[in-house]
Amino acid sequence: MNHPQKSDAGEHTPHGPPLVLRHDVPASFVLFLISIPLSLGIAHATGAPLMAGIISAIIGGVVVGALSGAPLQISGPGTGLVVVVAGLVAQFGWAATAAITLAAGVLQIALGLTGISRLVLSLSPSVVHGMLAGIGISIAAGQLVVVLGGTAESTVPANLALLPARLAGSNVGSLAAGAVAIGALLLWPRIPRVSVVPAPLVAVAAATALAHALHLDVARVDLPDSHALVFPEMPRGSTGAVLSAVVAVALIASMESLLSAVATDRLHDGPRARLDKELVAQGTGNVLAGALGGLPISGGLARSSTNVAAGAKTRYSAILQGVWIAVAVLAFSSALELIPLPALAGVLFVVGLKLVSPARMRTLWKHREFLVYAATVLGVVLFGLLEGVAVGLAIALLRALYRLTHCSVRVEGNRVCVRGSLVFLGVGRLVRELRRLPLGQTVVLELHIDYLDHASYEAINDWREGYERLGGRVQVDEVHDTWYDRASQGEPGRHKTLPGPLPRWFAPWSHWQSSPEAVTLPAQRSSAESDPMIRGMHEFERRSAPLVRPFLHELAVRGQRPQQLFITCADSRVVPNLITTSGPGDLFCVRNIGNLVPTPAADDRSVGAAIEYAVGILNVSTIVVCGHSDCGAMKALVQGSAPRGSHLHSWLRNADPSLIRFHAPASSGCADLPVADRLAVVNVAQQLDNLLGYPSVREAIAAGTLTLKGMYFDISNARVYLVDPDRNGLDPVGSPA
CATH class of the missing domain: 3.40.1050.10 (Carbonic anhydrase)
Structure with a gap:
């Protein structure tokens, strides 16, 4: 019997040959087929030797996969680093860029050992899902161009600009191979009892067979010769420029890896990522990649989501795909060169679309988080991964600041009820409402607040003194805490407090009905209201009923x-x-x-x-x-x-x-x-x-x-x-x- 073992992520996950053979081996083949053209494309886009992409794909799979704190994340040449690496190659040359990659890996290891990576867990889910959707749209737009027979650009706007021309003069062979791959990917899961074979593998195989049988004129996988490793050399230039380059590569690769790890966690129910360990693994991979002349490595959401979709359960899918890449480049390059690139593009096109979840949008809309989600999506699509995340985080922080400092003000006759946190950002609205009250009345200011800053206290106190100077009377009724009273005595509270249970729920009538704060307004008092029970009923209607009403309604319905x-x-x-x-x-x-x-x-x-x-x-x-x-x-x-x-x-x-x-x-x-x-x-x-x-x-x-x-x-x-x-x-x- 195959007993569960405790995984390195702190959860009990079953391991053993049956699980690896059934899930991880097929998934590793799918990853292997996708990683080769992706790695070659990234290397080509940066101006680095094509073999640099293969080296990083192998190290990202075997080394980072073995050490990873996020077992289902797949690492390889970093897509978020394309522009940065291209600039470094142009400025310092490829050998010096390899040295910068090595140094960036050392910095990543140091950051991982400090535990700083845990800050990524503080990201709003709306930002993470927005990042997922933005990357999905970016992947789909680029791969659609490839399916139509073109070459994908690095940005969504550029790819969208290419679509009209590609649609008008699309390559029939590319379109056929891509359409077969997309169709197989969508239809295969619907066929009963065949899910043991992953749909991406079926899609690639079907498109390859079609292209070979019909001799379609399509672009195919082109593997470089496996020779001439480029070893790192010391960069020539100012120390500041070199250090800036090292920091930029380390931070961008780290952020891309950690964000991808968090996002990948949301795609599966397996072990959760250990981010510190993952960052150390990424750094180790970049040290080796730089030493052997490879591209900077980072965790990639496109590859990781494909890994999950293909049914992977353990880190062996990552390790094996690195092994397959090495074996294929050395022994089977001629066979791999039969695979049409539009077939791989079709697979990635569907993977990208699946990252845009309508169900998630509806959930975020209900929770009033859709604005953050949409801003993140647009930021990623228009500007890039890190820029989009920064836009989403900025809006999320502004919304959080608004919610934390927002207070509600409700005026009922001569009673003003304030709820929430009362700080300087929201005091203007309160003062405006207070100044609208008729002069010469008895006003009850009812405070249900968990924080009162000095500016708010001063504003309330100034209004109170002015109102009473003109013949009115103000009673401050603090229900949950005594922020105003403590500030009046020169001992203001320092920390926000959570409201406790209402004292009037269990205190006798004599305890609170005789207090000055609970005196009924003369204009509202009647002979019946002198009865403590009637006053208690008013208190229930005003404060307790809204809280208990949902429970009583449910009991009324079900008995x-x-x-x-x-x-x-x-x-x-x-x-x-x-x-x-x-x-x-x-x-x-x-x-x-x-x-x-x-x-x-x-x-x-x-x-x-x-x-x-x-x-x-x-x-x-x-x-x-x-x-x-x-x-x-x-x-x-x-x-x-x-x-x-x-x-x-x-x-x-x-x-x-x-x-x-x-x-x-x-x-x-x-x-x-x-x-x-x-x-x-x-x-x-x-x-x-x-x-x-x-x-x-x-x-x-x-x-x-x-x-x-x-x-x-x-x-x-x-x-x-x-x-x-x-x-x-x-x-x-x-x-x-």
Whole structure:
């Protein structure tokens, strides 16, 4: 059996001969067929010897592939370096350019060891996907020209300018070979049970067979003779110019490789890239490439996406494609020269189009990130890879700055509600709204903010002083934090804070309704609003309702499905949802004096009906009985203070079994508690026994669908305990399993 092994990317990935033979070997052949013309084309475009492209392709596959921190990324002659390398060849000559490549590799290794490559992970997904789409469009535009029988230029605008002439006088043989390759690439995956053979390989083979059978007049792969390596020489020129060249090659090759690694990660579900290791691998490859007279190496998204599309699973596809290139150049150059270039162009054309994802566009549009995506695409298409990424990053940073500094201002009568971060960039809008308020009124400035800078504080304070000087009154109501109050006392906050839960969700009315900030405006106050409950309802409508409304709407649609029947005391200090951190729909509650469960033989039917409904209809999985400290019912039992003949006295007779149990020898494991609290613990244990008297409860427990739990709430210490019914004692809640 082939067991999973832990990959160098920190994930468990299955390795072994079956996986390599089934996925990586076929993918490596596809890469090999694509890498040869691509490497030759890049070498030709830079003015370097054609063999320099082959050398870099071999090193990029074998050496960088073996050391890579991004196993599915394919490295070779860098497409993003074409213009730079062409300039270096013209300025210093090829041998000196090789030396610059070697030095750039050393710098890349140093950068990789510092861990600086991790900064690439901070890139916005919209920028990365925009880069993918821009490169895809660039690839498709260039390869379409080749399919039509022309020679691709280095930029999209130049290739688009060539299309009218190529369409008018296209080479029939090139068009036929390219069309067959494109058609095979699109149709082959739709044929059942043939996916073991990768579509790109089928496309190239079909187009080659067609060109050979019909003797089509098409451009074919042209391999150079494998001789005359060019070794590096020291550049002649100013030290500054040479150092600038080294830094430029190192940074551009590094950025292209790291961006490609991040983008490639988004194309597959395999191990994630380790960017520091990848940068060291790229540097090692460039040291060797420079020493042997090769082009600068970088990770390429065109090759990497082809690798993923061809079904590669491990780094062996990269290594093997480097081996195939070396073997082919040495032994099979005549056979490879049968492959028509339009066939390879057709493969890359489809690969490029697939990088432009309509589904991704829709997602980014929903998240309001499409502007960044579109800017990156246009930047890559019109200016180049790094320039396009820079444009996208600039817009993404501006949008992030806007969002971080943006605040919403809503005016409702004489109440002004401000939410967000209040800094100098957004204070102008707030002041404009404040100045529109009628003079001589009582205004409440409600601040839901997580940051307040000095400029914003000064602006608010100046308006407040001016407004009150003209006879008005301003109340500042800070809901989440006290930024304004601290600034007023000369102790301003320094760091942005995350808003915590609203204190008014769990604080008593007396805590916040008596505070100056919560005073209702005189113009809005009515006799009904003097009722604390009415004012609490207003507070719910204004602040809590918008937050809880989505949950309640869902519950209204699908109905209630509580997990627990929660039986507790009617004491106003016991709030079930607070002490269990639960929300609407979680607890089916029954509250009564003393959290009692009368036996089925008792006169009371209310609790019994709730139990039967919860177990039989709602199918709750747990029944909880929760007692508490300082319970008035337990005190009445201990003291016998319930007036005879009263409803309270009649009800508390249901607790007689708890008294009997309490007075039994060794009845309580809570000897340190007051008498009434010890009785409260024993009472919980007794109610759990009473629950077993209900047939529906017994049947559900026997079926394994229901459990019983006892709880005890210490009010003064805000502590919750579990009740052990066997020893009538308390256990700490502890951590969940």
